[in-house]
Amino acid sequence: MKTITFDVKKRNQIALEMDEVIPDKIYSWEAEDFDKYAVPVGNSRFPITDFFDITVEGTADSPAEVKMIFNGDCGRVKYIGNKMSAGEIIVNGDADLHVGAEMSGGAITVHGNCEAHAGREMTGGTLEIFGNTKEFTGASYIGEWRGMRGGKITVHGNAGKQCGECLVGGHIHVKGDCDILAGIHMRKGLIEIDGNVNRWPGGQMKNGNIIIRGRLGRLLEGFVEEEIVTNPVINGIEFDGTFIKYKGDIALKGKGHLYIDAEKNRDKLSAWEDEDDEYISLGDNRLR
Amino acid sequence: MEYILKNGIVYDPANEIKGEKKDVCFKDGKIVEDVSAAAKEIDVTDKIVMPAGVDTHAHVAGPKLVLGRLYRPEDSRRGVTQKTKNERGESGFSIPSCPTTGYRYSRMGYGTVCEAAMPPLEAKHTHEEICIIPNIDINPLTLFGNNWFILEMARENKIDEMAAFISAWLKITKGYGVKIVNPCGSEAWGWGMNVHGYDDKPPYFDVTSREVVRALAKANEKLGLPHSIHIHPNDLGHPGNTNTTIETLDSLKDIVKSNSKAASVRDQIVHCTHMQFHSYTGTNWRDAGSGAEEVAKFLNHNKHVTGDIGQVTLDETTTMTADAPMEYDLYQLSGLKWVNADIECETAAGIIPCIYSPKTPVSTLQWAIGLELFLLTKDPWQINLTTDHPNAGPFTRYPRIISWLMSAPKRISMIENGEVHNWAEKRTSLATLDREYDFYDIATITRASNARVHGFTDRGNLSVGSNADIAVYDLEPNNFDPSKDPEAVEKAFSRAKYTIKDGQIMVQDGEIVSTKPSQVLWTNVKGIEDQEKAVLDQVMPFFTQYYSVKWENYKVHDHFLSNPIRVDVEMEGK
Numbered sequence: 001m002k003t004i005t006f007d008v009k010k011r012n013q014i015a016l017e018m019d020e021v022i023p024d025k026i027y028s029w030e031a032e033d034f035d036k037y038a039v040p041v042g043n044s045r046f047p048i049t050d051f052f053d054i055t056v057e058g059t060a061d062s063p064a065e066v067k068m069i070f071n072g073d074c075g076r077v078k079y080i081g082n083k084m085s086a087g088e089i090i091v092n093g094d095a096d097l098h099v100g101a102e103m104s105g106g107a108i109t110v111h112g113n114c115e116a117h118a119g120r121e122m123t124g125g126t127l128e129i130f131g132n133t134k135e136f137t138g139a140s141y142i143g144e145w146r147g148m149r150g151g152k153i154t155v156h157g158n159a160g161k162q163c164g165e166c167l168v169g170g171h172i173h174v175k176g177d178c179d180i181l182a183g184i185h186m187r188k189g190l191i192e193i194d195g196n197v198n199r200w201p202g203g204q205m206k207n208g209n210i211i212i213r214g215r216l217g218r219l220l221e222g223f224v225e226e227e228i229v230t231n232p233v234i235n236g237i238e239f240d241g242t243f244i245k246y247k248g249d250i251a252l253k254g255k256g257h258l259y260i261d262a263e264k265n266r267d268k269l270s271a272w273e274d275e276d277d278e279y280i281s282l283g284d285n286r287l288r
Numbered sequence: 289m290e291y292i293l294k295n296g297i298v299y300d301p302a303n304e305i306k307g308e309k310k311d312v313c314f315k316d317g318k319i320v321e322d323v324s325a326a327a328k329e330i331d332v333t334d335k336i337v338m339p340a341g342v343d344t345h346a347h348v349a350g351p352k353l354v355l356g357r358l359y360r361p362e363d364s365r366r367g368v369t370q371k372t373k374n375e376r377g378e379s380g381f382s383i384p385s386c387p388t389t390g391y392r393y394s395r396m397g398y399g400t401v402c403e404a405a406m407p408p409l410e411a412k413h414t415h416e417e418i419c420i421i422p423n424i425d426i427n428p429l430t431l432f433g434n435n436w437f438i439l440e441m442a443r444e445n446k447i448d449e450m451a452a453f454i455s456a457w458l459k460i461t462k463g464y465g466v467k468i469v470n471p472c473g474s475e476a477w478g479w480g481m482n483v484h485g486y487d488d489k490p491p492y493f494d495v496t497s498r499e500v501v502r503a504l505a506k507a508n509e510k511l512g513l514p515h516s517i518h519i520h521p522n523d524l525g526h527p528g529n530t531n532t533t534i535e536t537l538d539s540l541k542d543i544v545k546s547n548s549k550a551a552s553v554r555d556q557i558v559h560c561t562h563m564q565f566h567s568y569t570g571t572n573w574r575d576a577g578s579g580a581e582e583v584a585k586f587l588n589h590n591k592h593v594t595g596d597i598g599q600v601t602l603d604e605t606t607t608m609t610a611d612a613p614m615e616y617d618l619y620q621l622s623g624l625k626w627v628n629a630d631i632e633c634e635t636a637a638g639i640i641p642c643i644y645s646p647k648t649p650v651s652t653l654q655w656a657i658g659l660e661l662f663l664l665t666k667d668p669w670q671i672n673l674t675t676d677h678p679n680a681g682p683f684t685r686y687p688r689i690i691s692w693l694m695s696a697p698k699r700i701s702m703i704e705n706g707e708v709h710n711w712a713e714k715r716t717s718l719a720t721l722d723r724e725y726d727f728y729d730i731a732t733i734t735r736a737s738n739a740r741v742h743g744f745t746d747r748g749n750l751s752v753g754s755n756a757d758i759a760v761y762d763l764e765p766n767n768f769d770p771s772k773d774p775e776a777v778e779k780a781f782s783r784a785k786y787t788i789k790d791g792q793i794m795v796q797d798g799e800i801v802s803t804k805p806s807q808v809l810w811t812n813v814k815g816i817e818d819q820e821k822a823v824l825d826q827v828m829p830f831f832t833q834y835y836s837v838k839w840e841n842y843k844v845h846d847h848f849l850s851n852p853i854r855v856d857v858e859m860e861g862k
Binding site: 040043045140141142143144145 | 359360361362363365370371377624625
């Protein structure tokens with residue numbers, strides 16, 4: 001097992017691009033290799049040792065045996081764990097754009113906040129963020145129509161706009177709140193939101209599942225109520241509680257499902273005007 | 289500065305040099321017979337030496353490229369490199385940035401590229417982009433096939449006026465030749481329609497595609513332009529379009545080729561572009577099949593036609609064309625993001641990403657048809673290697689196509705090992721074709737024939753006095769069997785050992801070592817000035833009333849041009 005520690009010396013004004021410093025590429029590197037390495041910064045390269053104190057302990061024969069630890073503010077360090085396939089990265093601080101982007105395996109843990117595009121287009125592995133994330137968590141690259149395909153992202157804080165955009169697989173779990181358009185254009189996979197959602201989840205979704213345990217601000221017109229479900233099992237996971245199940249986005253003949261907590265969103269029920277405590281009349285009313 | 293390339297194995301089809309070991313000398317940017325003892329010697333012993341490549345048909349500059357880059361940022365992130373001492377940073381795969389386009393052509397040993405569709409209204413923009421593409425010369429073809437003035441003149445069969453109009457518009461737009469895209473179809477698209485077949489009419493213009501194409505061909509020959517009409521026929525990409533393609537080409541065989549000096553270089557009356565997209569049988573994609581045999585047979589019997597293939601490369605790419613209704617059809621099929629544009633009174637355009645997956649039947653069928661056309665056409669001088677960049681794939685895949693053409697076992701293994709869908713075997717004859725191109729054939733379809741098709745005499749050959757545009761590839765043809773090692777062929781043609789442009793070494797061992805500004809080639813017809821003035825007087829009231837730009841802002845002024853090469857043409861009979 002090899003542990004490589006990067007202690008941040010200073011927060012650079014221009015972002016560093018760390019896509020070349022991932023377990024797959026540096027598992028055999030020793031301290032002197034880092035001394036020779038120049039990291040891309042804007043349109044130039046500078047010695048990585050200008051920005052980090054780097055210590056290397058142990059040896060590794062494969063990327064899976066590498067543990068990278070970033071200590072300090074990495075708020076201007078982009079592409080941490082970009083395209084990694086194995087190994088572990090721990091960031092004790094904030095991370096900049098594209099953390100875990102296109103990763104296919106291994107684990108990344110961020111004990112801070114992440115900028116946009118966390119877990120972008122990842123196909124495997126796990127990304128756990130203990131702070132908040134900004135826009136496009138687990139989404140596609142700008143203009144691309146295929147987002148996250150596999151693996152799991154867990155955000156313990158809140159997620160920004162368009163979380164899970166163009167999702168085609170995998171599982172995103174946001175334990176806090178979520179901003180607008182979560183799961184827009186999604187085609188497969190699962191987005192689980194424990195907190196409240198601003199508005200318009202699942203816009204133009206073709207398939208997949210979104211489950212919201214908190215309060216939903218506003219639902220798009222392209223979703224139709226199907227039924228009330230209790231303890232639904234989605235993608236092999238059982239979710240406790242009673243949910244209103246919608247199908248959508250019918251504007252695109254979508255067959256996706258959106259589950260929202262029935263208790264916290266009673267005003268969304270079509271039977272709301274008639275019923276107080278029970279949802280039994282929903283089946284009769286849903287086609288109105 | 290004098291140079292001598294020593295002991296290379298030279299392939300120069302224009303001079304019928306077929307793999308001879310000899311020296312090539314150049315001085316001050318031109319090929320010369322001999323050089324002095326002070327000449328710098330470059331040892332290329334036993335390596336392949338060819339004229340630099342000439343691309344007959346590609347889309348490398350213009351508004352649709354910019355639109356494509358803007359709406360496909362996901363493409364721009366592919367192929368990103370940092371700047372070096374000699375290069376700016378690169379970006380893009382199917383729609384590379386302008387500098388990247390120049391560098392990548394240079395790396396493959398190319399020196400000249402035809403920008404195949406320049407809308408007159410956007411000509412300034414096209415030339416501005418050409419200005420920032422380094423290392424290659426570019427000849428843009430001006431779009432005429434749906435121009436309202438042309439449609440009117442064709443309807444009234446005013447060939448003389450049309451010739452004057454073309455001449456004037458080539459001067460105004462600084463264009464090299466006449467491009468026709470889906471004649472009448474792009475105009476019909478302005479009304480949400482298309483034309484189907486060769487004798488259909490667009491709304492409000494009582495004229496058929498046949499009349500427009502024939503009139504343009506006659507006007508082209510009347511002017512004696514160096515290039516023939518360059519046509520993208522009707523019904524592109526539609527199953528069953530083989531008939532339309534053959535009907536279009538057959539309708540032009542009675543047209544008499546010009547005797548002008550410029551036109552005498554070429555053999556053809558018509559150049560049919562991306563023939564693969566026009567060689568389908570069937571009635572829909574379920575029963576679609578290959579029309580390659582029929583089209584190739586037609587080519588083999590009709591020397592008035594040349595064509596380029598538009599070979600599908602089985603990549604994810606971006607399609608962009610002035611055939612806007614076809615792009616709408618593609619959008620209906622794929623549902624991917626789509627751009628549609630109208631160029632007032634002149635043409636239209638559409639853009640949509642396209643994934644040519646080897647696992648899908650239609651993409652595989654297209655791939656196989658392209659290769660069939662290459663292999664069934666007997667005379668390599670009649671066909672050129674293109675991918676209709678970026679429509680069927682990026683130009684950077686030319687080396688891969690070369691490797692497919694040179695290795696039958698490679699093609700067979702792709703079919704037998706399931707690398708491509710079984711439609712290649714079931715619906716085409718590709719698996720039965722064992723023809724293999726040799727290096728002489730490759731030199732013909734990538735430089736010699738291409739140059740002749742465009743009427744170039746100063747490039748595409750290694751004749752004394754020609755431009756010193758030379759490519760050297762790191763293969764020893766006398767000790768190498770391309771059939772057995774297609775990967776080595778692809779690698780060698782992807783990274784030229786040397787690319788020399790106008791006597792300047794641009795690439796060495798696959799790396800850019802120097803750059804030079806591009807040059808634009810445009811055609812200037814002499815002896816028709818009075819007729820041009822008359823036709824301008826005639827069209828100006830309409831132009832002033834309906835165009836949203838002023839005439840003064842429409843013309844491409846000289847300062848928009850990148851080191852222009854003016855090709856003067858004496859009009860026939862003058």
